[in-house]
Amino acid sequence: MALFSSAPKSLCILRLSAIGDVCNTIAAVQAIQKQWPTTQITWVTGKLEAQLIKDLKGIDVIVFDKKQGWKGYTQLWKELKGQKFDALLHMQYAFRASIATLGIKAKYKLGFDTARSQDFQTLFTNVKVPSPKETHVLDGLLAFVKCLGVKDIKASWQLDYNFHDKTWAEQKITLDRKNLVIVPAASKGYKNWTAEGYATVITHAQKQGWNILLAGSPSQIEQDLASDIERLTSNPVTNLVGKSSLKQMLALLDLADLVIAPDTGPTHMANAMNTPVIGLYAHHNPERTGPYLYREYVVSAYDEAIKAETGKDKSELSWRSRVKDKQAMQRIQAKDVIAMFNKVTQG
Template sequence: MPLFTDAPKSLCFLRLSAIGDVCHAVAAVQAVQRHWPETKITWIIGKVEAQLLEGLEGIEFIIFDKKAGYAGMKAVWQQLKDRKFDALIHMQLALRASILTLGIKAKYKVGFNKQRAKEGQWLFTNKKIDDVTSEHVLDSFLSFAEYLGVPKQAPQWNMPIAQSDIDWVNQKIPTDQKVLVISPAASKDERNWVTERYAQFADHAMEQGYQVVLCGSPSEREVQLGEKISQHMKHQAINLIGQTNLKRLLAVLNRANIVLAPDSGPAHMAATQGTPVIGLYAHSNPKRTGPYLSLHLTASAYEECIFEQYGKPSSALSWGTRAKGQDLMQKIHLDTVIERFSAFTSAQPN
């Protein structure tokens, strides 16, 4: 039985971070909105992630500043002290997020099944979703909507992009060219692909008639990575690393015909735009965290790494098992990525 047979008056979603997981959560929240347009939706979210979702229709955002620690929690509780929700949908496993739920009043507090919950999350909820079989994180998030009473459906996203951001992209990237966006940096350098291979692949794409655009944050390590890729290239890419905020990056990914990225937020941001992604994976399972609409394009060494480290396939290990090591991404060969790119280009209309 679903938790609600009629539209609830108010729901509160709690998913604070990270960018990729927040993109997955948008699909679940918007599925609820389509089914119950009259339900009042509140979303407790991280400070950075809120910048990406600004302007989403029909959602009240409550920003939690994790850097503020306990004071940040008290600020959220103060904003919600006079309210009680029909349900709090607790989609974050971290203990800090669970502690945050203690000051939020709701008839039902819905969390992950005990088999999937970590850091004691099941202790903070009084309802658990049934799902323990979904491989992909996005499917597990959609299971929350289904548990509430929303019919199962394929994910859809409606992420607003301002005309000013579209205009900026059109000034930076020629509008008459096919575009490959390379977002080379993951959250940890060990999850980045080999710099020279990024450059070699970029040159290959340009020789196939694509304009290559590099994108990323203004952090020093990402700026340096972009510069090194450019130095190794024979052709000239458009380097936008450090020039985009999250909204502008969304516009760049919307403009792209295809994206190359390791396991990172931009890979999932591209999915919200329906843009195909060649995902580069060695540490985490792409079946669990890969770009949802482009899993067939993934270039992965994950199973190879897992078998080397555990002596068994990932299917025999716990959900979310990661491979560990500094040099795993070197196992993803240039030829493999070119093959994925060729599979994409050959399927495109002339």
Template sequence: MFTSAPQSLCILRLSAIGDVCNTIATVQAIQKQWPETQITWITGQLEAKLLDAVSGIEVIVFDKKAGIKGYRELWKKLKGRRFDALLHMQYAIRASIATLGIKAKYRIGFDKARSQDLQTLFTNIQVPSPKSLHVADGLMAFAKTIGVKDDTLSWSLTSSSKDRDWAIDKIQPQQRNLVLVPGASKAYKNWTATGYVEVIEHARQRGWNVILAGSPAQVEVDLANAIQSKLSEPCLSLVGQSSLMEMLALIDLADAVIAPDTGPTHMASAVQTPVIGLYAHHNPYRVGPYNYLDYVVSAYEDAILVETGKKSDQLDWRTRAKDPDAMQRIQSSSVINMFDKLVEDFYPQ
């Protein structure tokens, strides 16, 4: 599409943290080839905080909860501006409506295989879906479509000295540190307190320091409290006590992370901290931590086989296991064995 650097590009990816984190690799691939291109990224309020870790972009916050007022404020900020291309990287109808106030020659979106909610009606170029199932590869296909030659996924995220100092204060320098993010904002994605306790006690027996982390969402706070009440000795718990950028700095300094299907798994992958992701409702080969898919513990195949009688490769790539107790299929022994494998692979004695 572009044989030389475009003057300006607009990225539209509003949410969620994990998807925004995956999108960063695409944006940085564009920046690497065309450092002079002005990139404007429209995103949500929480997600914008993560973009503090990315240099060289203009961030415009869209308040998704403000209704028509939010659209009007966004369009007002963009009035009189025109981009060489809009990369419409979120197929939700809410995002597509936002594009009505974005002027661009090329309006690029997913093809029919990956789009939903009538997204193709809001675009004039569709990105061919890659063979890979992974969301991050589907996003990187946008960069390839506009002319980026090196589509290798890599991330460069930086933390401020203040955030890093906060994290350093929480890490035990004489031990390996495991950051365990037990909860996701959607309760059905969460594993059991008992399972986490068994993993924590095992990690401690191996000499690791364990830190609990997470957002202030009540479901996460309650799960962390349940874990603490069952432990022989409570962990340091930072659940609800860190900003998103402090969380990123903590994950960056940690030696390993364990988390379910939530943003911190992708943050860990981006900063190259080994992470064990726990999955049952979504295919981890589609939404798991990109650099550490070999360390996923998944009950997804079992869950969908019981529900549908079919394997994942016989189903639509977005198929979700609907059993609310699917995460309970994960055995603590499986997570412990994966932790031991991670330690052997990354921190051999």
């Protein structure tokens, strides 16, 4: 039964991290706004994630800085003092997020049910959101929206960036050729594919006339992988790794014709901008964590890797089972990524 038959006055969203999960949460929040445009929405999120959502219409963004430890909690509670929400959507089961709920006043505190909850989250909520049959993270978030009483829970996104970010991205792409943006690395090295694999795919794409751009954060692991890729490619690519803000990255992904990336935030950013993305997966089931609109484009070694590790088919395991083998991404073959590239680009 729906909690609200008419628009609630105010809602609080608690989703602190990470970029990919925040992207998924945006679709859920905007489904609420579509049905109830007058509802006041406050979103508590992390420092980096706030850069992505701070310009979303109708949302008051409050930053929680986990690096400040206990001081971060007291500052958050001080900022929310005097406010009482009709409902708190506790959409992150990490224990640190649950601690944050202690200082957020709300009539209803929604959290995952026992099928999806972890880290004692159910102890911090008074409404357990029924898990959907679908396994994807976003389907689990949309279940919160359905529980509130929102009828249209089809996932869609509206993200903006400013003129300066757009201008920056326009200066990097080429107008006379199609542009392939490759985000080669995730923050966790075991999620990354090989430089040799990327170089092989890049060579193929360049022969098809595509302009290639590498993008990513300033982290050393991302810059090192990008440098390795450059050394292995005979024709030049544009290396933008570590040279963009989050919103410049968003603009670049929006203007791109295609994106290739592993299980990382920009994969979901591209998805949110309706830019086709070929996701490269081996550690997590892409049916759970893949780019929501483009799961059919994923090149995955997950099924093979999980069976090699456990001796069982994924259907026999928990839907959130993760491959622990740090070499699992090397199971992905360049020929399979090229085949998917051809399928996506040639129809």
